Structure formats: C-alpha cells, structure tokens
Amino acid sequence: DSGVTQTPKHLITATGQRVTLRCSPRSGDLSVYWYQQSLDQGLQFLIQYYNGEERAKGNILERFSAQQFPDLHSELNLSSLELGDSALYFCASSVGFGEPQHFGDGTRLSIL
C-alpha cells in the first residue's frame, strides 16, 4: 500500500462526456503528479502540483485540467472525452522535489 488513494478505480463513460478523477496523496506529501498510461503511449507525465500551485506541465491536452486543493488532494478533470482517452490514469505524490514518487493504484477509464 503506497498510501496514495485514487477514486474511482474504474470509470466507464461515453464520448463527449466529462469526468473527474480524484487523488489523495500520502500524508505529509505536498507534491501531486498525474500520469496517463495507454497501450500505445506508455506512461506519460501530465501535470504536477506542489502545495496548491501548478509546477510543471507535460503532455496534457487542453481538454484536461487539474487542481490541488488546500487539503492537498487533487482532481483531474477530463472533458469532451474521445475514444483515445481510454487509459489508466495514475496519481503519484512525493514529499518534495526530487524525492521518490509513490503511485496510487490508478483509475481505469473506458470510453465507449
């Protein structure tokens, strides 16, 4: 158990819809990271927040957005969903920069 909690575990929805994925970091961790893993692209970094502020952006689509709340939990919002958005979405957290990241079990998103 990494201590990082992601909900829901599975999500099935249709094209054009909007979903929200939630992540609770390990106690004491200030940084939250989101990654996407699809069959053809592997694990890709999407975005990082540190203590409520956006710190880095990776290959995140404009249809996707995220935020980190004062209690440090984070949400990843995916809108106008397309079939290609079907993937595993992982959240990770770390104490600070350069410290090891600890991953949750992921949310499996299926777009029908």
Add this chain to the structure above:
Amino acid sequence: DAKTTQPTSMDCAEGRAANLPCNHSTISGNEYVYWYRQIHSQGPQYIIHGLKNNETNEMASLIITEDRKSSTLILPHATLRDTAVYYCIAGDSGAGSYQLTFGKGTKLSVIP
C-alpha cells in the same frame, strides 16, 4: 532529463540474483538515477535511487559506475513476485519541478 536505454526483456531463475542494466550515457551531474517497477497494470512502485554512490535498501541494490554513464539494479534473490516491468529513469528537480519520464523498461520474467 537524460535518456536511458534498457534491454527489452530478461529472464531470471527463481532464487538467483537478477541484474538489470541501464545505460544513461548523457546523464548530467545533478541527475539522479531512479528505479521503479510496474507489476501488471498496478501503479509503478518505487524501488531505489542514487546519485553517485552505490545504494542498498530492503528491496534492491543499485550499482552506479564511476563515470555515471550506466547502472545496474540488483534484486539479490528473485522471486516470482518480482516479475514486472522495471524502469530506469534519470532526472533532477530542475526549476522546482520534477517529472518522471518513463521509457519502455525491461520486462523481467522470474522463472520457477
């Protein structure tokens, strides 16, 4: 982040040491070497990291060459549960951000 090169796959007999190599010839002086593994579709699991010196923890040992251009992850007594994809990642905290760039990793199969 420095690019890393790993063999696509490796086999190891159960109970024997598994030695997973990683080449990172373009690594810079402030970049750490991190190792993660992913068992099936679970979230990646942090194993170990190091900068210059060899490191050991309860899971594995990390041997970094003196020129830092390559490293080896050693699982001293591989078990069937160690079957996973192992990722070697080189990176630093940059300008206050830190993201992991995952390659394709090495698929380690531990054989009974």
